[in-house]
Amino acid sequence: MSEKKKHLNFLNTTWGFYGLVVFLFCVTSYWAYQEEFTLGAKGSFQQFILLINAIPAGLLMFGIALYFNGRLKYWLLMIIDFIESTWIFANILYYREFSDFLSLGIIKSGGNVQNNLGKSMMEILRPTDFLAYLAFVVLVILLLTRVIKVDHRPFKKWKAFSVTVISFVLMGGEYALASTDRSGLLTRSFDNNYIVKYLGLNEYAAFNIYQTQKESATRSNAKASDIDSVLRYVKSHRAAPNAEYFGQAKGKNVFVIHLESFQQFLVDYKVDGKEVTPTINKFYHNQNTVGFDNFYNQVAQGKTSDAEIMLENSLFGLPQGSAMVTYGASNTFQAAPAILDQKGYTTAAFHGDVPSFWNRDSTYKSWGYQYFFSSEYYKTKPNYSVGYGLKDKIFFKDSANYLQQLPQPFYAKLITLTNHYPYELDKANIDFPATKTGDKTVDPYVQTAHYLDQAFAEFLDYLEKTGLMKNSMIVVYGDHYGISNNHRPAIAQLLHKKTVTSYDLAKFQKVPFMVYSQGLKGGINHTYGGEIDVLPTILHLLGDKNNNTVQFGTDLLSKKRDQNVAFRNGDFVTPTYTKVGNTVYLTKTGEKINPTSKQRQQIDKIQNGVTTQLSLSDRVIYGDLLRFYTPKGFKKVNTKDFTYKYSTALDNLKKVQTTKPTSIEAKNGGKSTMDEYSTNAPELK
Numbered sequence: 001m002s003e004k005k006k007h008l009n010f011l012n013t014t015w016g017f018y019g020l021v022v023f024l025f026c027v028t029s030y031w032a033y034q035e036e037f038t039l040g041a042k043g044s045f046q047q048f049i050l051l052i053n054a055i056p057a058g059l060l061m062f063g064i065a066l067y068f069n070g071r072l073k074y075w076l077l078m079i080i081d082f083i084e085s086t087w088i089f090a091n092i093l094y095y096r097e098f099s100d101f102l103s104l105g106i107i108k109s110g111g112n113v114q115n116n117l118g119k120s121m122m123e124i125l126r127p128t129d130f131l132a133y134l135a136f137v138v139l140v141i142l143l144l145t146r147v148i149k150v151d152h153r154p155f156k157k158w159k160a161f162s163v164t165v166i167s168f169v170l171m172g173g174e175y176a177l178a179s180t181d182r183s184g185l186l187t188r189s190f191d192n193n194y195i196v197k198y199l200g201l202n203e204y205a206a207f208n209i210y211q212t213q214k215e216s217a218t219r220s221n222a223k224a225s226d227i228d229s230v231l232r233y234v235k236s237h238r239a240a241p242n243a244e245y246f247g248q249a250k251g252k253n254v255f256v257i258h259l260e261s262f263q264q265f266l267v268d269y270k271v272d273g274k275e276v277t278p279t280i281n282k283f284y285h286n287q288n289t290v291g292f293d294n295f296y297n298q299v300a301q302g303k304t305s306d307a308e309i310m311l312e313n314s315l316f317g318l319p320q321g322s323a324m325v326t327y328g329a330s331n332t333f334q335a336a337p338a339i340l341d342q343k344g345y346t347t348a349a350f351h352g353d354v355p356s357f358w359n360r361d362s363t364y365k366s367w368g369y370q371y372f373f374s375s376e377y378y379k380t381k382p383n384y385s386v387g388y389g390l391k392d393k394i395f396f397k398d399s400a401n402y403l404q405q406l407p408q409p410f411y412a413k414l415i416t417l418t419n420h421y422p423y424e425l426d427k428a429n430i431d432f433p434a435t436k437t438g439d440k441t442v443d444p445y446v447q448t449a450h451y452l453d454q455a456f457a458e459f460l461d462y463l464e465k466t467g468l469m470k471n472s473m474i475v476v477y478g479d480h481y482g483i484s485n486n487h488r489p490a491i492a493q494l495l496h497k498k499t500v501t502s503y504d505l506a507k508f509q510k511v512p513f514m515v516y517s518q519g520l521k522g523g524i525n526h527t528y529g530g531e532i533d534v535l536p537t538i539l540h541l542l543g544d545k546n547n548n549t550v551q552f553g554t555d556l557l558s559k560k561r562d563q564n565v566a567f568r569n570g571d572f573v574t575p576t577y578t579k580v581g582n583t584v585y586l587t588k589t590g591e592k593i594n595p596t597s598k599q600r601q602q603i604d605k606i607q608n609g610v611t612t613q614l615s616l617s618d619r620v621i622y623g624d625l626l627r628f629y630t631p632k633g634f635k636k637v638n639t640k641d642f643t644y645k646y647s648t649a650l651d652n653l654k655k656v657q658t659t660k661p662t663s664i665e666a667k668n669g670g671k672s673t674m675d676e677y678s679t680n681a682p683e684l685k
């Protein structure tokens with residue numbers, strides 16, 4: 001028998017085919033690791049781990065088929081291969097946009113995010129992604145053409161069992177190997193990239209499922225006393241208000257304007273000599289605006305929903321999935337709308353997407369919003385929407401129509417949409433040159449940002465004309481990055497640099513945060529902070545001492561406050577250090593340091609604080625701990641008090657015009673003020 005034939009014969013045995021399937025699976029995984037994910041494998045040891053990390057899981061998963069005989073065994077091998085390929089494929093697509101891996105939380109929330117995710121997926125698909133299925137297709141062909149024949153001989157169960165045992169032993173070895181390089185890999189688990197890098201996509205999936213199950217058990221096991229350590233932390237962490245700002249906006253309306261995907265670098269940024277966002281720039285530099293230039297987004301997978309939960313609750317989003325989706329309906333919250341509602345405010349959220357997205361319709365009830373004006377409340381025609389929903393100019397205008405009916409003082413949050421990936425906009429609305437980095441995802445970003453700025457300008461003009469500018473505090477913020485870290489070359493060009501380091505990328509996570517209120521002492525404030533700090537800041541400006549609520553942030557205007565900004569993966573920025581993964585930079589210069597023992601001590605201390613802050617916040621959400629603690633002067637929210645049914649909301653608005661005639665419209669003699677609203681939206685002409 002020739003050598004070649006012997007090899008072919010081997011492939012016709014169970015062992016041979018099983019080996020081939022596992023081998024091809026490992027090659028496919030390795031290809032994805034190297035080409036599709038940015039796992040940051042440094043040095044030969046980590047590279048070696050990457051090379052072998054798919055083997056144990058591959059042996060184990062495909063080993064399941066070995067317990068069966070004949071054709072069924074081959075069917076199972078192919079089914080498992082198809083599932084594995086799909087898992088790699090789906091992660092490649094998800095990772096390209098979100099720089100993270102799919103989690104059970106995200107998959108479970110599929111119902112809420114599906115349409116948008118699905119849409120993005122189509123946009124980012126590349127033909128090479130299908131290489132994930134190459135091995136599967138090759139194997140099918142080999143079987144169908146009978147180049148490889150099915151081995152019908154029975155396969156001993158003890159052999160299958162040995163494979164299972166050996167797989168687990170290898171997996172243990174792999175974990176031990178990984179642990180020598182990175183201790184606390186699973187216990188601290190802040191970054192999914194680490195888990196995939198060291199253990200692989202299968203282990204990541206298993207760990208993720210385990211964690212998710214543990215979370216649901218945590219809630220039922222939580223006890224009332226669990227809140228004690230949280231209260232101790234929050235109390236010791238609180239920052240006293242700054243007398244210069246405390247109560248400066250007392251009694252005023254509050255606007256929270258959520259600028260979608262808007263990064264701080266856009267402020268004062270120019271393309272071809274023209275400002276991208278002239279109105280936001282002017283607003284930022286207004287003498288009555290406090291603008292922050294070291295304010296960071298702290299979101300994770302939950303993106304907008306993470307920003308929202310931080311902004312209005314001063315609780316962090318979760319390391320995986322979206323807290324609004326998983327816990328928004330069931331948990332007890334003490335959120336901004338509820339706090340202000342109980343102080344006589346009317347509270348309303350405005351957003352031009354479907355109400356179910358990010359589970360807003362349920363979550364907003366838990367947060368105590370009286371009104372939620374979602375896409376169902378806006379008249380729409382096919383060209384009124386782009387991507388995720390209503391175009392910003394139309395959105396702001398139609399929101400004004402409801403705003404004018406809200407009894408004052410009100411708390412109104414307006415979430416914009418048009419400046420969202422993939423930054424598409426029709427010609428008639430494009431009024432700005434794209435950047436020329438050559439990266440198709442990045443270049444139109446400034447165009448939708450410019451459109452958002454124009455929409456904001458029209459809205460401000462209306463506030464000015466109706467007097468709302470005078471008696472309102474206007475908070476403007478960007479929710480998270482618009483350009484993900486996967487676009488390094490383009491980012492370098494935008495920042496006018498040759499290359500970007502991890503330090504630059506950390507700095508790139510800055511988003512705008514500014515507060516305007518007539519009479520407020522404005523200026524650019526350099527304090528380091530993030531989204532977690534917004535609620536305490538707002539409450540102090542409104543003259544609420546806010547002494548006994550559970551909030552993990554601190555007032556940004558306070559003179560003595562903790563300026564350590566935690567990122568959701570445990571990295572951090574402080575005025576001194578910027579820590580990304582295992583690397584530490586000096587924040588002022590961007591210089592990478594080899595910490596001295598004294599610096600090491602400081603860094604460890606900050607890391608400890610960051611880890612504590614994040615994990616205590618998680619404990620509050622996982623354990624639903626706020627159900628055990630109601631601050632003095634706060635009434636627990638009853639979600640049944642709220643409905644966002646269109647007809648009911650309209651009835652209510654009509655009623656309050658007489659029972660509490662303080663709305664803009666009521667003060668205008670019951671007449672609409674909409675003729676004060678001018679827009680150049682081409683769709684409305």
Ligand code: GP9
Nearest residue numbers: 302303304305353357388
């Ligand atoms: C959808 C919008 C976008 O309603 O808020 O959410 P994001 O994708 O930015 O998280």
Ligand code: MN
Nearest residue numbers: 261303304479
């Ligand atoms: Mn967003």
